[in-house]
Amino acid sequence: MRMRFRYLVLALFTLSSIAAVLAVTHMDNLPAFLVIGPGYVVQAWLFETHRALGGAGYYLTMVVVSSVVWTLITVSLAAALRKLGSLLGRLRAA
Numbered sequence: 122m123r124m125r126f127r128y129l130v131l132a133l134f135t136l137s138s139i140a141a142v143l144a145v146t147h148m149d150n151l152p153a154f155l156v157i158g159p160g161y162v163v164q165a166w167l168f169e170t171h172r173a174l175g176g177a178g179y180y181l182t183m184v185v186v187s188s189v190v191w192t193l194i195t196v197s198l199a200a201a202l203r204k205l206g207s208l209l210g211r212l213r214a215a
Contacts, residue, residue, distance in 0.1 A: 126203075130196055137191040141184040160187035 141160065144153035154161075160183030167173040167182070174182055 126200075129199060130192065133195050133199075134188055134192045137195070138184065138188040140191070141187040144187070145180055145183055156191070157183055157187050159190035160184060 140156050144156040147153040148157060163186045164173065164179060164182050173179070
């Protein structure tokens with residue numbers, strides 16, 4: 122069974138969004154801080170350039186940026202594994 126790549130991306134983005142929302146509420150431990158880290162860095166940069174969002178925008182920025190970053194990381198790893206699998210399949214067939 123092969124899963125379409127866009128469904129994989131949508132599922133990974135949903136899971137990383139859920140993880141980021143949970144991480145925002147539990148920033149007192151290291152794994153949560155690692156999950157929300159990319160969003161925290163972007164929010165800190167926005168604060169330094171005097172463009173920071175306050176209130177819900179603060180949390181929304183951290184969650185969305187972290188979700189996008191972790192989705193791109195996992196999708197790029199999945200694409201590399203998919204390419205490697207097809208390459209190994211061709212080598213075995215030859």
